Amino acid sequence: MPSLDEFGRIRLWTAGRQTADFLTRSGVELGIGDDAAIVSGCGAEREWLVTADTMIEQVHFLDETMGEADVGFKALAANVSDIAAMGGEPKFALVSVCVPPAWDAQRMRRLYDGLYECAERYGVAVIGGDTTSAPQHLVVSVTLIGTVEAGRAIRRSGAKPGQSVFLTGPTGLSxxxxxxxxxxxxxxxxxxxxxxxxxxxxxxxxxxxxxxxxKAGRILALTGWGASLNDVSDGVASEAWEIAEASGVRLLLKEKLLPLSGELSAYASGNGLDAADLALFGGEDYVLLGTVDKSREAQLRERFRPEGIPLFVIGEVEEGPPGVEWEAADTGLRKPLAKQGYNHFAEGAM
Structure with a gap:
């Protein structure tokens, strides 16, 4: 069998296991394949959003780059970002940890300091979880439940030809x-x-x-202007491919429109790196990538401005086989953009 990447493995493990009819009868509006699942049963006016994310020592974080409180903060923030990418509000978290001997009670206390700091900032109630021992490396797994107005959740599959592709902030900084x-x-x-x-x-x-x-996700959901949406966890290129494939469209991203922060450009030029590569293929920035009707661009920018949220239009949606193309700034030539970003099971990722 050929090597499978992360998403290929998910399909192998889950495809065809439960029928669409069973999932519908169970109240599932949207299951596997987006930033969060959408589930009914939250009353007539709202729906549940459910997501989970796991961080593992040496895979997602290193002692030399992150403190214990940083790990806790980021473990919850990654889940909050998934709820944001659906236009929802985060509400309740379940936190499970597998703790190795090197992580004593005080180190774990500091981790939870960071996690609760994130919870306080985003109004999340930590309501349970599980604790086990681990032989060597720490594992932190968070399940987050949020809500969104019924029918307002923003999916990856809503992009249509003629729309603009946007980011809500610069990428590559992380x-x-x-x-x-x-x-x-x-x-x-x-x-x-x-x-x-x-x-x-x-x-x-x-x-x-x-x-x-x-905040950006809520504005996009409440106005109804967000046609499709993804959070930039694995990199702009990877997230753009997910939208393109889910929507059955082609995304054209333009180099001249890609926002590059001054700090990123300075660091890249001083260290022999390509700032655009970091912006396209780096991950964990947690800004939003999405599409919006061109007629709504100016209005959306005005709605974002009082909240201090930028709107960077970086391309457009076209008809064609699902995929992503990159337009060079100097020549205007187009080429396929690699489906690249952080992927746990891609060759060389581990």
Missing amino acids: AAGLHALRRIAAAEGAERAALTDWLSPRLAQAHRRPVPSV
Whole structure:
């Protein structure tokens, strides 16, 4: 059997296991395949949103780049971002941890300090979970339940030809922050001090304490202007492919429109990196990528502005076989954009 990536494995494990009729009778409006499931039973006016995310030591975080409280904050923030990508409000969390010997009671206390800080910021009630031992590495798994107005959840499958593709913030900052923090951890003495002084706090913060885009998601849901939506957890290119495949359309992303922050550009140029590659293929920025009717662009920008949320139009939706293309700024030539980003089972990912 050929090697399967993360999404291929999910299909292999789950496809055809339960019939559509059974899921509908169970109250499932949308099951596997989006940022969160949509489930009825929350009254006539609202629906449940349910998501889960897991962080594993050495896979998702390293001692040398993140403190214990950062790990806890980020574990919940990743789930909050999934609810934001559906246009919902996060409500209740179940937190399960598998704790190895190296993580004593005080280290875990600090982890929970960060997790509860995130919960307080986004109005999440932590209502349970599970605790077990682990032989070597820490595992933190969060299940988050949110709500959204009935019929207002934004799916990946709503993109249509003629719409604009947008981002609610710059990307690549978390990937640059991780790169910088790993360099600092590997350095010693004066070199380490120099690298630490040079590192932009914004890049480190983007990696350690990402900010889910709940307000942007709520505006898109309540106005009905968000046609399709995804959060940038695995990278812009990967998320764009998910929208293209779910919607059966082609997305054209344009290099000249891609927002690159000053901190990202400075770090990339000073370290032999390509800022656009970091922005396209880095992950864990947790801004939103979506599509909107071109006639609503100006109105959406005005609705975002009082909340301090930017709107960057980075391309458009076209007819054609599902896929994503990249238009070079200097030549205007188009080429397929690799379906690349963080994928746990892609070759070389682990």
